[in-house]
Amino acid sequence: MEALLCTRIGDPTIPISEASPIAVSTSHPVPEINSLTAVRVRICATSLNYANYLQILGKYQEKPPLPFIPGSDYSGIVEAVGGGVSRFKVGDRVCSFASLGSFAELIVVDQSELFLVPDGCxxxxxxxxxxxxxxxxxxxxxRAQLKPGQVLLVLGAAGGVGLSAVQIGKVCGAVVIAVARGAEKVEFLKSLGVDHVVNLSQESVLESVKKFLKSRNLKGVNVLYDPVGGKLMKESMKLLKWGAHILVIGFASGEVPVIPANIALVKNWTIHGLYWGSYKIHSPSVLEDSLNELLSWLARGLISINISHRYSLSEANLAFSAIKERKVIGKVMIVFEETSTRRSKL
Structure with missing residues (x-):
């Protein structure tokens, strides 16, 4: 099968060659059905997340031994099942996530890790x-238990997690303020029904948001969603009201901000560190319930997913470049050849 291998730590955006840390193998071993409840999935599409980029750079909290196949969330068609599989059959459309391994044509996982993709999605x-x-x-x-009418401030709102936070905020009935840079991203966010958009290329988050809050007679921000960190997060903290929630999602700016404990005490802030992948180990039922609800929302049209860029596996360096250079509005995907024409008879 075809698979992308990370053979050493380095920059995955350089052209794939002997100098690159990633390489495409066209003869990687097909993963075997290794238990009674194992399922082999022929992958249709797999997502690039900022974490995948950091992992190949050697800057992510999880550092797998080399060589490894990167990749996390994916969708595909069930190709083969173990003798004890009861939840899925060959031909089912599924999606899931893995700690590694989705940048390949095939992946084997336990049936408990898969989710059935609803018809029409x-x-x-x-x-x-x-x-x-x-x-x-x-x-x-x-975590934040966002409620209708509360004010949600989303930093990095045009990226993959940012756009998802904006949409989920609207589903929850919140007043959503989105922060992004550039006219194209701002216009796209407005098309999603965001209540206010801050264009960082033209205005400061502090002045723009204060003016909006005053126009709506709102006292401050209830929930800050931050995948960016750095100076932007420090400035945004000045907008938080008493009892606010701070969601620490990541540090795309490269700078880890310091949240003053004395101010958190006085203002009764709740600070949530959110490493989503660790829920798979510590609280898998939360992940299962969450993804089932999201798939239901997707099927009902309550949320939509904007695919900003699509690449083949051999173009993985271009996919990583799109993320590195912040060209993305939504998601970057590696898309494989149409799965329906390539199903195994196993």
Whole structure:
């Protein structure tokens, strides 16, 4: 099978060659059905997340031994099942996420890790759902318990997790303020029905948001969703009201901000660190409930997934470049050849 291998730590955006840390193998071993409840999935599409980029750079919290197949969330068609599989059959459309291994044509997982994609849902979109939307759903619904009428401020709102947070905020009935940079991203966010958009290329988040809050007679921000960190997060904290929730999602700026404990004490802030992948180990039922609800929302049209860029596996360096250079509005996907024409008879 075809698979992308990370053979050493380095920059995955350089052209794939002997100098690149990633390489495409066209003869990687097909993963075997290794238990009675194992399922082999032929992958249709797999998502690129900022974490995948950091992992190949060697800057992510999880550092797998080399060589490894990167990749996390994906969608595809069930190709083969173990003798004890009861939840799925060959031909089912599924999606899921893994700690590694989705940048390949085939993956084997236990049936307990798979989710049935509802009829009518685009399979490529389903492959983009788990990590980005799962992160935002757990953060906003499970942790911050966002309520109708509350004010949600989303930093990095045009990226994968940012756009998912914006949409989930609207489903929850919140007043959503989105922060992004550039006219194209701002216009797209407005098309989603965001209540206010801050264009960082033209205005400061502090002045713009204060003016909006005053126009709506709102006292401050209830929930801050931050995948960016750095100076933007420090400035945004000045907008938080008493009892606010801070969701620490990531540090795309490269700078880890310091949240003053004395101010958190005085203002009764709740600070949530949100490492979504660790729920798979510590609280898998939360992830399962979250993804089932998200798939239901997707099927009902309550949320939509914007696929910004599509690449083949051999173009993986271009996919990583799109993320690195912040060209993305939504999700970047690796899309494989049409799965329906390539199903095994096993």
């Amino acid at each position: 685009d399979l490529v979109a389903a492959g983009a759902l788990p990590v980005a939307f799962g992160t935002s759903h757990v953060a906003l619904v499970h």
